[in-house]
Amino acid sequence: MFDERAVLYSKIRPYLMKVVRPAFSGLCSADIYPLVPKAGGIDRDYLYYLLLTSTFTEYAIRGSTRAGMPKVNREHLFAYHTWIPPIQNQVRIAARLDALSDETRRLIRACEAKLITFDELKKSLLGQAFNGAI
Numbered sequence: 864m865f866d867e868r869a870v871l872y873s874k875i876r877p878y879l880m881k882v883v884r885p886a887f888s889g890l891c892s893a894d895i896y897p898l899v900p901k902a903g904g905i906d907r908d909y910l911y912y913l914l915l916t917s918t919f920t921e922y923a924i925r926g927s928t929r930a931g932m933p934k935v936n937r938e939h940l941f942a943y944h945t946w947i948p949p950i951q952n953q954v955r956i957a958a959r960l961d962a963l964s965d966e967t968r969r970l971i972r973a974c975e976a977k978l979i980t981f982d983e984l985k986k987s988l989l990g991q992a993f994n995g996a997i
């Protein structure tokens with residue numbers, strides 16, 4: 864069980880970097896660690912981004928067991944040590960990363976729309992060429 868304060872981290876195949884910040888309370892699979900940050904210690908959004916870093920992912924991979932389906936064990940996960948900035952800096956950093964993420968998604972949508980337009984133009988020009996209009 865988790866609540867909206869939790870960050871959900873998948874313990875299976877850590878190289879896939881499956882981390883989410885749900886906006887609701889609920890239940891999760893036994894293959895998910897619901898991580899609730901300690902108040903005043905680490906900001907939820909900062910924790911989310913920390914779990915997505917290459918440094919943390921490499922650490923989690925090193926602690927994965929089982930060859931067929933790598934899985935991070937709880938003891939290894941909770942033994943992770945890193946420097947954590949003051950809480951107000953964590954909030955500022957996470958807000959900046961959220962803004963960059965939003966802008967990245969906006970740019971991806973714009974590029975996808977341009978690719979669709981380009982593909983339609985290409986088809987139109989090819990159609991005109993094969994019909995002798997060009």
